Each structure stands twice: as structure tokens, then as C-alpha cells.
Amino acid sequence: MKKFLLIITLFTLFPSTWLPVQAQENNQTNSSNLDLTPQSYELYALDPETLSQFYQDMLGMTLVSNAKNNQGIKLGTADQTVLLTIYPANQEKTQATTGLYHTAYLFKDRKALGSILKHLYESKATLQGYADHNVSEAIYLADPEGNGIELYADRPRDQWKYDDQGNVIMGNDILDLRTLIKDVPAFEGMTADTKIGHEHLTVNNIEDTQYFYSQLLGFDVTSQDEGALFMSSQGYHHHLGANIWLGQDLPSPQVGDQGLKQVNWQIKNADSFKAIQDRLTQAGWTYDLIDDQTLAVTDNSGIPITISLVSSN
Numbered sequence: 001m002k003k004f005l006l007i008i009t010l011f012t013l014f015p016s017t018w019l020p021v022q023a024q025e026n027n028q029t030n031s032s033n034l035d036l037t038p039q040s041y042e043l044y045a046l047d048p049e050t051l052s053q054f055y056q057d058m059l060g061m062t063l064v065s066n067a068k069n070n071q072g073i074k075l076g077t078a079d080q081t082v083l084l085t086i087y088p089a090n091q092e093k094t095q096a097t098t099g100l101y102h103t104a105y106l107f108k109d110r111k112a113l114g115s116i117l118k119h120l121y122e123s124k125a126t127l128q129g130y131a132d133h134n135v136s137e138a139i140y141l142a143d144p145e146g147n148g149i150e151l152y153a154d155r156p157r158d159q160w161k162y163d164d165q166g167n168v169i170m171g172n173d174i175l176d177l178r179t180l181i182k183d184v185p186a187f188e189g190m191t192a193d194t195k196i197g198h199e200h201l202t203v204n205n206i207e208d209t210q211y212f213y214s215q216l217l218g219f220d221v222t223s224q225d226e227g228a229l230f231m232s233s234q235g236y237h238h239h240l241g242a243n244i245w246l247g248q249d250l251p252s253p254q255v256g257d258q259g260l261k262q263v264n265w266q267i268k269n270a271d272s273f274k275a276i277q278d279r280l281t282q283a284g285w286t287y288d289l290i291d292d293q294t295l296a297v298t299d300n301s302g303i304p305i306t307i308s309l310v311s312s313n
Helices: 048-059 112-121 204-218 272-282
Strands: 037-047 062-065 074-078 082-088 101-106 129-134 134-140 149-153 193-202 220-225 228-232 240-243 259-267 286-290 294-298 304-309
Touching: 037 101, 037 129, 037 193, 037 294, 048 062, 048 082, 048 101, 048 112, 048 259, 062 112, 101 134, 101 259, 129 272, 149 193, 193 259, 204 220, 204 228, 204 272, 204 286, 259 272, 272 286, 272 294
Parallel strands: 037 082, 101 149, 193 240, 259 304
Antiparallel strands: 037 259, 062 074, 074 082, 101 193, 129 134, 134 149, 220 228, 228 240, 286 294, 294 304
16 A cells, blocks of 8 residues: 555635525526436546556545556446546646546545544545535545545534525534544445545636536536535535636646546436436537437536436436
8 A cells, every 4th residue: 555644734625614695596597306416537647557546545446447448447436336437648737727626525424434534544645634514524635646535424414504595504614533533433445335425626717607507507506605606406515616716717628638537427317317408409508419318518617527317226
């Protein structure tokens, strides 16, 4: 197992508060029936094998399949569910672009989060920060190629707080590390109940991002802060974060550039899947149907995404 220096910083990666916002009638689509959630993501890496080993050693991911026939290195949970695929990059990233801010892995409960945190301490992993967001508790780090990672566990929904309009209130408080790692079970790797809870993207423009992901895809806006926007379906605190903290109007990465290759979303409701296609068509937004259950589209920031209709079982 590779060893990485442990650095605990006393800052978090977000502004001091996240402010809830009320959806305006003309700005967003009602997502009461939308069930759009993150499924997996894909990276371009300068050293795919080393990056894969990091995710196996530090996050306990299972190697589902190695790179064959240009299919990439697939990593996931103990039950072989793929959460990450790594492809070889054509060139190093040399400038700020749109792309990945971080991918957030959601653990089943607080003890599972404490277990991986203790494992990271023992493995001398480099940690960037940690925070209590009221709705969740989170740990932040990055992989060896600079891709951001959040590890978090939600608090029960009956503990979430809401404003007068029913919008969830998220905070940015100090995380109680002492109790988080107290009496936790031994880390057993990334179990089958771990999933991607949300994706947080660096985008080129907040207003255009809200148009694409809210009006066209159907997410509800749940919170906003200076230069950042948070959206979700079915009342979750956020399935998607977007920020312009590196500046507005950033260029999109070129195909093969080190970093984010693609984000893959999943949806279980066939009517919602069809409604997304209809809204994209009405807006004149080009997309491709890979088959009758998967569409591919590029968002306003030049980030490729797919949306797949999956079984509700």
C-alpha cells in the first residue's frame, strides 16, 4: 500500500454558509417526479495504473476490470458496481478549465465514514479539510492527479432544517473528528451500500448552468452562495454542485486532457427520461441517443454527460 503524508488542515472547501433559495416559477422545472441521480464518472489520467492503485488503497475500491480494448480501468464497490472508470490522458492539464471540482462518495452512516477516516489516518493520507454541513458530515482530499474527492455521510432527513419556503439549510461548521472516529469498526473497503452522492463541477457560468440543469434536465435549486449553485431531485440537499470560484467563462478541456472525461447520471422513471429529451429538443440542444435507454449530451460548460434509464429494482 502506498503511503501518503497526512496533513490535517483547519479550513473547509466552501464559503462560510450556503443560502437556501426559493424556486421561481419561470426559472425551474418541478422535479417532484424526477429521480435523476449520479451513477458514475470517468477520468483521464497521466498514470492510470497509479491512480487506480490510489483508489484501491485509500478508498478501498474494488478493481472491477482492468484496461482492455480501450474500456478503461473500472473501479467500484464490493459487489462490482462501477463508480469510476480511468482512461489514459493525451496531455497534462496546464490551465484552469471547466470540469471536476470533486466527486462525493456517500457512505451508509456515520460509523462507515469514521471507519474510512481512521483508515486514511493510518495510511498517512493527505487530507485537505473537513466540515459539518448540518445535513451531512464530510471529509475532503484529492487524488494524486488533483481530482477532488469528498467522503460523506448524511444525517437522517428528520434532522435536516428548512427555511420558511421549505428549502433545506446547509451549513459549514467544524467537524467533530473525535467522536467521528470513536469506536468505529475496522475498514473493510468500499461496501456495496456506498454510492456517488453528488458531483460538484467547475463551470463557466452560473446562470447558464442553472438553465441547463434545472430548466432542461429538471433539477430543483436547493441552495446558493457567492459563485455557487446547488441542485437536486426529490428533496435531497444536492445531487449537483456548480461553482465559478476559479473565474467565469473558463475554457472547456480538450478531449483527452487530464481530468474529468464524463459524468454519468441515472434515472428510473421512463416518463421523466422522455421529458428530458423533449425539453432538450424544444430548446434546440443537441443530444445523441446511444440506445433507447441512454442519451449523451454536453452541458453548457462543455462537460460531457450521459443519462441512462435504469431498472427501478
